[in-house]
């Protein structure tokens with residue numbers, strides 16, 4: 001099965017901005033053209049489009065074999081940033097309850113105090129390192145890896161026995177892996193960082209946590225099968241086309257609000273996907289991360305009563321673990337004691353969705369049967385396909401990120417890592433102050 005997308009509350013009969021049936025039909029003609037382009041890109045293994053082939057191309061056995069030497073670690077420290085971290089973090093956070101209890105630590109930021117706190121208290125002899133960088137030269141990742149390595153050396157623990165590397169064919173990280181004979185996996189060609197969750201980039205951490213990576217890929221493959229040339233038949237395209245259409249009508253913000261604590265990192269992953277893929281040529285919807293029910297007590301005020309410039313996207317698992325709310329002898333609380341936390345969560349979601357619709361604020365619901373490996377694989381794939389479609393509709397180059405590369409080059413130049421005109425621009429600006 002594929003995910004279910006309900007766009008009823010994004011229609012102009014309910015919401016403003018909203019899209020009419022006629023508007024949807026017009027966009028559907030563009031969807032058909034975009035779909036042909038996407039299929040062609042996939043068939044030719046073109047840069048970026050190739051990511052949509054990952055459910056068939058990723059070999060879970062290869063990943064399982066590579067992680068074998070560290071499979072019994074107590075803690076896994078993943079060193080990577082952006083697309084090289086968020087997919088893995090999304091998967092292990094979403095499926096934590098189904099794993100083997102391995103503690104996961106993600107080092108993306110280089111805030112020194114934060115890095116030091118993350119490393120404190122780890123039993124390094126029971127800790128493994130998962131270093132991920134497609135380019136193999138991102139300053140934050142390489143710097144953090146060197147810091148982690150030194151921590152192992154200082155504790156007298158051989159890090160070469162406990163490190164897995166995922167990187168491209170060449171670059172400093174590949175050199176390092178070869179020099180120390182570290183087990184390594186390749187970032188597949190043609191797959192940009194933020195589209196790499198369904199490759200070794202996102203699945204090594206999941207495999208170390210003993211999650212069902214085969215089922216993640218199967219769920220994604222099922223979603224892939226639902227890609228057809230019409231938004232009326234394909235949930236992923238329905239989402240991408242609706243978000244695009246609403247943006248064109250004034251919904252410049254897209255608030256991703258899953259109703260599950262374990263999907264909080266998913267909202268972060270989505271924000272990267274949407275921002276880094278579509279934010280170009282003065283276009284793109286600004287993604288915001290929100291969390292149900294928590295943000296009902298903060299952002300919801302703005303979403304209901306603020307400017308009508310937002311699409312709120314809900315992700316709701318239909319089935320979940322539950323827990324009864326205990327009885328009390330306070331009469332006015334009796335209504336809680338009759339129910340469960342799950343019922344409360346569902347009531348809060350229904351209230352929020354209805355309150356936005358009643359205020360004419362557009363919202364879309366993405367339903368999952370439950371949060372498990374297959375459903376999550378489908379969700380990640382579906383959102384990637386939605387984003388690729390939106391990129392076609394906007395007419396931007398979805399798979400490049402020149403602004404991100406600009407900052408990377410500037411940073412390297414400023415630190416003396418080579419001659420970069422971006423660094424000269426920063427220096428010139430600083431001198432002007």
Ligand code: PA5
Nearest residue numbers: 082083084133134135138193194
């Ligand atoms: O999506 C992207 O391209 C970026 O977010 C990259 O993943 C990020 O900059 C890290 O790059 P790398 O994997 O080369 O270290």
